[in-house]
Amino acid sequence: MSANIDHLKEEHHQPSGLMRWITTTNHKDIGSLYLWFSLLMFFVGGLMALVIRAELFQPGLQFVVPGFFNQMTTMHALIMIFGAVMPAFVGLANWQLPMMIGAPDMALPRLNNWSFWILPFAFTMLLSTLFFESGGPAAGWTLYPPLSLQGGNSMPFVIFSLHLLGASSILGAINVIATILNMRAPGMTLMKMPIFVWTWLITAFLLIASMPVLAGAITMLLTDRFYGTSFFTAAGGGDPVLFQHIFWFFGHPEVYILILPAFGIVSTIIPAFSRKKLFGYDSMVYATASIALLSFIVWAHHMFTVGMPLAGEIFFMFTTMLIAVPTGVKVFNWVATMWKGSMTFETPMLFALAFIILFTIGGFSGLMLAITPADFQYHDTYFVVAHFHYVLVPGAVFAIIAAVYYWLPKWTGKMYNETLGKVHFWMTTIFVNITFFPMHFVGLAGMPRRIPDYAVQFTDFNMIASVGAFGFGLSQLLFVYILFLTLRQPVTAEDKAWDGAEGLEWTLPSPAPYHSFDTPPKVE
Amino acid sequence: MNRLSIFLVSMLASLTALADWEVNMPRGVTPTANAAYDLHMLIFYITVVIGIVVFGVMFYSIFHHRKSKGAKPASFHESTTVEIIWTVIPFVILVGMAIPATKTLIMMEDTRNSEITLKVTGYQWMWKYDYVEDDVSFFSKLASDSNEARQLGSKKDVNKVDNYLLNVDNEVVLPTDTKVRILLTASDVIHAWWVPEITGKKDAIPGYINELWVDIKKPGVYRGQCTELCGKDHGFMPIVVRAVPKQEYTKWVSLNQKNRVADKSK
Amino acid sequence: MTGVKSTLIKLSLVVVAMYGFSYALVPIYDKFCEITGLNGKTNQVAYIGNDIQKDNRFVTIKFISNVANSAPLDFEPSVTEMTVQVGKPYNTHYVMKNNSSKQLHTTASPSVTPGKHAEYFKKVECFCFEQQTINAGEVKDLGIQFIIDNELPNNSGDIVLSYTMFDITDNIKETNKL
Numbered sequence: 022m023s024a025n026i027d028h029l030k031e032e033h034h035q036p037s038g039l040m041r042w043i044t045t046t047n048h049k050d051i052g053s054l055y056l057w058f059s060l061l062m063f064f065v066g067g068l069m070a071l072v073i074r075a076e077l078f079q080p081g082l083q084f085v086v087p088g089f090f091n092q093m094t095t096m097h098a099l100i101m102i103f104g105a106v107m108p109a110f111v112g113l114a115n116w117q118l119p120m121m122i123g124a125p126d127m128a129l130p131r132l133n134n135w136s137f138w139i140l141p142f143a144f145t146m147l148l149s150t151l152f153f154e155s156g157g158p159a160a161g162w163t164l165y166p167p168l169s170l171q172g173g174n175s176m177p178f179v180i181f182s183l184h185l186l187g188a189s190s191i192l193g194a195i196n197v198i199a200t201i202l203n204m205r206a207p208g209m210t211l212m213k214m215p216i217f218v219w220t221w222l223i224t225a226f227l228l229i230a231s232m233p234v235l236a237g238a239i240t241m242l243l244t245d246r247f248y249g250t251s252f253f254t255a256a257g258g259g260d261p262v263l264f265q266h267i268f269w270f271f272g273h274p275e276v277y278i279l280i281l282p283a284f285g286i287v288s289t290i291i292p293a294f295s296r297k298k299l300f301g302y303d304s305m306v307y308a309t310a311s312i313a314l315l316s317f318i319v320w321a322h323h324m325f326t327v328g329m330p331l332a333g334e335i336f337f338m339f340t341t342m343l344i345a346v347p348t349g350v351k352v353f354n355w356v357a358t359m360w361k362g363s364m365t366f367e368t369p370m371l372f373a374l375a376f377i378i379l380f381t382i383g384g385f386s387g388l389m390l391a392i393t394p395a396d397f398q399y400h401d402t403y404f405v406v407a408h409f410h411y412v413l414v415p416g417a418v419f420a421i422i423a424a425v426y427y428w429l430p431k432w433t434g435k436m437y438n439e440t441l442g443k444v445h446f447w448m449t450t451i452f453v454n455i456t457f458f459p460m461h462f463v464g465l466a467g468m469p470r471r472i473p474d475y476a477v478q479f480t481d482f483n484m485i486a487s488v489g490a491f492g493f494g495l496s497q498l499l500f501v502y503i504l505f506l507t508l509r510q511p512v513t514a515e516d517k518a519w520d521g522a523e524g525l526e527w528t529l530p531s532p533a534p535y536h537s538f539d540t541p542p543k544v545e
Numbered sequence: 546m547n548r549l550s551i552f553l554v555s556m557l558a559s560l561t562a563l564a565d566w567e568v569n570m571p572r573g574v575t576p577t578a579n580a581a582y583d584l585h586m587l588i589f590y591i592t593v594v595i596g597i598v599v600f601g602v603m604f605y606s607i608f609h610h611r612k613s614k615g616a617k618p619a620s621f622h623e624s625t626t627v628e629i630i631w632t633v634i635p636f637v638i639l640v641g642m643a644i645p646a647t648k649t650l651i652m653m654e655d656t657r658n659s660e661i662t663l664k665v666t667g668y669q670w671m672w673k674y675d676y677v678e679d680d681v682s683f684f685s686k687l688a689s690d691s692n693e694a695r696q697l698g699s700k701k702d703v704n705k706v707d708n709y710l711l712n713v714d715n716e717v718v719l720p721t722d723t724k725v726r727i728l729l730t731a732s733d734v735i736h737a738w739w740v741p742e743i744t745g746k747k748d749a750i751p752g753y754i755n756e757l758w759v760d761i762k763k764p765g766v767y768r769g770q771c772t773e774l775c776g777k778d779h780g781f782m783p784i785v786v787r788a789v790p791k792q793e794y795t796k797w798v799s800l801n802q803k804n805r806v807a808d809k810s811k
Numbered sequence: 812m813t814g815v816k817s818t819l820i821k822l823s824l825v826v827v828a829m830y831g832f833s834y835a836l837v838p839i840y841d842k843f844c845e846i847t848g849l850n851g852k853t854n855q856v857a858y859i860g861n862d863i864q865k866d867n868r869f870v871t872i873k874f875i876s877n878v879a880n881s882a883p884l885d886f887e888p889s890v891t892e893m894t895v896q897v898g899k900p901y902n903t904h905y906v907m908k909n910n911s912s913k914q915l916h917t918t919a920s921p922s923v924t925p926g927k928h929a930e931y932f933k934k935v936e937c938f939c940f941e942q943q944t945i946n947a948g949e950v951k952d953l954g955i956q957f958i959i960d961n962e963l964p965n966n967s968g969d970i971v972l973s974y975t976m977f978d979i980t981d982n983i984k985e986t987n988k989l
Contacts, residue, residue, distance in 0.1 A: 080703045080704075080709065080710075081694065081695065081699070081701075081703040082695055082696065082697040082698075082699075083697075084697075085697070086697050086777075087777040087778060087779075087780065087781070088777040091774070091776075091777060091779075128815045128818070128819075129815070129819070159776075159777070160774065161774050165735060165773075165774070167733065167734045167735070167751060168734040168735065168774065168775060168776060171734065171776070191826055194822075195818075195819060195822045195823070195826075198818060198822060199815045199818040199819055199822070202814070202818055203814035203815045203818060204815075229822055229825050229826055229829070230825065230829050231829070232826075232829075233826050233827075233829035233830035233832075233833065234829055234830070234832065234833040234836075235833075236830055236833070237830050237831075237832075237833025237834050237836075238833060241833075241834075241837075249982065252837060254752070255751060255752020255753060255879075255920040255922075255975060255977070256752065256879065256918055256920060256977035256979055256982070257982075258920075260752075260753070260840075261735055261750055261751065261752075261753075262750065262753070263836075263837065263840055266836065266840060267833055267836050270833075270836070271833075295610070295618065296612070296618040297618040297619065297620070297622070298620075298622035299622065300621070300622050300623065301622070301623050301624070301627075301628055302622070302623065303623070304623070304628045326737060326745070326746050326747050326748050326773075327748050327750070327755075328729075328747060328748060328750065328753070328755035328756075328924075328926070330926050330927055331650065331651065331654045331927070334650060334654075335647055335650065338643070338646060338647075338650070339643060342639045342642065342643060343639070345635065345639065346632060346635050346636055346639070349631070349635045350628065350631060350632055350635075352599065353599075353631045356599065356602055356603055356606065357627070358622075359603065359606045359607070359610065360602070360606050360610065360619075361606075361610055361616070361618070361619035361621075362606075362610050362616070362618045362619070363610065363611070363612040363616045363617055363618040364606075364607065364610055364611045364612060364616075365611070365612045365613070366611075374603075374607070377603065378600060378603065381596070381599065381600075382596070385592035385595070385596060388588065388592060389585065389588050389589060389592065392584055392585075392588055392642065392646045393646065393650050394580060394581050394584055394646060394649040394650045394653055394745065395581050395584045395585045395588065395646075396745075397581060397653070397744075397745020397746055397747070398570055398578075398581050398582075398585065398741060398745050398746075400737075400745075400746060400772070401737060401739075401746065401772040401773055402772065461568075462566075462567065462568040462569075465567075465568065465569050465570045466567040466568070466569070466570070466571075467571075467741045467769070467770075469739070469770050469771070469772040469780070470772075470774070471774040471779060471780075472770075472779060472780030473780055474695055474710060474780055474781075475710065475780070476708070476709055476710045476711045476768075477565075477703060477704055477709050478565050478567065480565060481565045481566055482566075656924075656925065656968065657966070657967075657968030657969070658968065659969070662873060662971075664875055666877060668881070677873060677875065677891055677892075678891070678892070726969075728875065728924065728971060728973070730877050730922075730973065730975065732877065732878070732879055732880060732881060733879070733880050733881075751879055751880075751975065752879065752920045752922065752975045752977075753920075753922045753973075753975075754875065754922040754923070754924045754971060754973035755924065756924045756925070756971070
């Protein structure tokens with residue numbers, strides 16, 4: 022994963038060993054740091070999911086007390102969102118964006134280093150709260166007051182670490198935008214950029230606009246708890262629902278932040294393995310931008326049961342339904358890319374195809390949730406849990422895995438074992454569905470979210486889901502094995518490792534040199 | 546084969562065994578629950594049709610447009626006409642969905658002309674019920690046999706507990722064929738009151754009052770749960786509504802009026 | 812690299828602006844609700860005006876009470892229901908009892924449902940405009956005077972006025988310590 026820098030050590034007196042990784046300003050190194058960190062956090066969050074699913078295997082409480090269970094659900098979400106998915110996308114951005122636009126590195130390399138190193142510090146702080154006497158955060162990752170104001174000593178640490186995570190994301194986003202807007206190779210106009218670059222550009226703007234709002238919301242929580250403000254308490258003239266509005270004003274763009282880079286990845290991989298250009302490139306760019314803009318006016322669909330005025334409920338129902346249109350356009354464009362292509366089904370393509378199907382299923386449950394009067398029955402049940410896990414796991418996570426398989430030859434010069442990759446794919450896909458599909462059923466049948474124990478009629482589907490979860494977790498161990506096996510291979514990958522691959526990165530040798538495009542290439 | 550026989554036997558033995566494999570929302574016993582169900586099914590069928598079409602095209606392509614079958618890639622990669630078509634058609638379908646959805650929402654939010662008012666207050670971790678006109682007031686918490694069985698390491702078989710986690714000490718009694726206005730608030734944190742067969746849920750927010758209405762058409766016992774995370778025992782504060790004919794309700798009121806049942810004990 | 816510097820400065824300004832925006836959302840939320848009449852908040856200062864005409868419509872007002880956080884208070888409306896003529900002023904009161912053995916400071920928070928009718932419920936006087944001090948064992952009458960604005964749409968149905976009484980004794984002690 023780390024490009025060969027032995028010769029550089031002699032030339033530039035680069036540090037080696039631990040100091041190299043601590044002080045590096047190289048986008049490839051930093052990309053690797055983000056990706057390994059994200060993999061580690063994925064397993065930490067995954068372990069928490071297994072605690073949850075172990076407890077939910079049967080009715081009755083077998084393993085944990087309810088208070089700890091709530092800490093698990095809260096932390097599982099925080100770790101997966103802020104520790105696994107977002108850093109993985111930033112890692113992919115770091116590795117790929119400079120190469121894709123023909124730039125030598127990111128615009129602000131030292132800022133890049135800080136953006137990464139904030140993360141291990143912040144997550145150590147966050148995870149340490151689990152060991153406090155009063156326990157870690159247990160009000161859900163959404164931190165609604167007044168419940169979150171009842172929290173123990175963990176609260177200021179959670180808020181501080183969220184501030185740090187937000188800062189890391191904001192700095193990363195600034196870096197991405199500065200890089201893309203200023204450092205493209207001559208001839209690469211905006212509408213000639215690879216689609217992955219577009220989706221990251223738009224994601225970065227979403228980050229800049231939404232993460233500061235989260236910062237405001239959690240600061241208000243902090244001052245309500247410790248400094249006598251009453252933003253969210255009726256006694257002082259405040260309103261708990263105000264928090265929900267501010268939080269979800271951030272929270273909805275956040276979920277698009279979690280998926281737009283995935284769209285970019287799929288839009289890269291499908292054409293490569295169909296040997297056909299992406300259908301409707303312009304349309305895809307406009308659709309992504311529309312989704313981003315619309316994402317700012319749908320937030321209250323997370324709050325339909327809060328007692329909003331009818332006009333508000335209708336407005337948000339309409340805007341939420343509307344966002345299905347550009348999303349559907351993207352799915353149709355992918356299918357049109359495949360149509361009359363010449364497809365092969367290597368592992369990256371398998372994950373990308375599964376993404377399209379399973380993300381779309383998540384989209385369907387999302388459309389159902391958009392219908393306010395129906396949502397009064399779905400809200401806060403496992404139907405919602407099923408929906409967002411479909412768009413996040415066989416959605417965002419599959420895209421990340423696909424991207425790793427796809428670009429691994431470029432990063433390392435080594436090919437992963439294709440047979441093992443396919444086994445990993447099939448096991449992952451089968452278990453992901455076993456885990457999350459039954460959640461639609463129990464949610465519709467009446468099982469609420471965030472409960473450690475349930476009425477006995479929900480037993481059978483919960484058992485199935487728990488079995489699926491353990492299977493899914495084990496399958497990811499295979500992924501780690503595949504990665505390590507690959508790193509032990511000799512360098513054999515071609516420059517253009519995939520015969521349908523397009524883009525500047527494939528003009529570089531595999532592995533890509535530590536410094537690439539020191540002189541920008543010419544782009545027609 | 547074994548699985549099939551077990552399934553058939555249990556089906557014959559008791560139809561309630563099917564509740565374990567319940568895959569859908571109940572249609573419910575009120576106009577609002579019925580409306581939510583009907584809308585849910587409509588949208589669901591539409592998404593099924595869209596799914597069949599889109600995935601059908603995808604699978605066809607996966608099977609036929611593959612390199613191993615000798616397929617050569619075409620070169621088309623854009624078409625404004627097609628983009629317009631597959632933007633407009635979904636938009637029209639959505640408008641078609643939005644119309645019944647809006648009508649249903651307006652119907653659900655109209656609490657006028659209610660005959661009785663029930664104020665529901667969420668507490669950590671139980672409910673309080675106040676019948677405003679009929680002057681009945683009581684707390685309702687998880688039934689003690691459920692509460693014992695659910696403790697970690699209780700060694701009790703939860704399958705033997707009557708309506709495990711869905712039973713309470715004091716039930717809500719409501720008359721059938723009566724428009725009941727339910728007011729919701731909370732004492733400490735946000736809770737939500739939900740009895741799926743009777744109504745969609747609404748949040749119970751401290752310091753604020755929300756409302757919804759129900760008109761229960763069929764007598765029976767209906768069970769629900771708190772559906773907004775409210776602390777450690779969020780999963781352990783259920784709701785039981787017993788719907789009875791009006792005469793029985795009137796009798797129940799006169800027995801319970803000004804009868805403040807067991808105060809909550811922490 | 813001046814392009815990079817300029818991007819950096821502009822984006823940093825956006826970040827600061829969006830952080831400020833989240834705080835601005837607090838008054839924006841209130842103003843938006845005031846202008847559109849949404850949300851169910853009633854007037855927070857006394858309504859002074861004499862331009863409301865009486866009309867022939869009657870509305871039933873239901874009075875509800877709540878005590879937050881299980882504070883040691885009894886707090887009930889003196890009447891639970893009044894049928895009032897639109898445009899005419901009316902008086903009613905709530906009764907509060909301090910069941911504890913120490914002096915308490917309290918404040919009440921009103922809420923109206925349906926929320927869209929909150930703007931027509933004009934309070935001329937209300938105990939909710941100020942905090943109360945109530946001694947151990949004391950019983951207090953807390954009055955309100957209100958008028959239903961004749962802008963109220965026809966066929967409005969009942970209006971529910973709810974007060975939640977909060978014991979803020981600890982908060983006051985904290986503030987006094989600072």
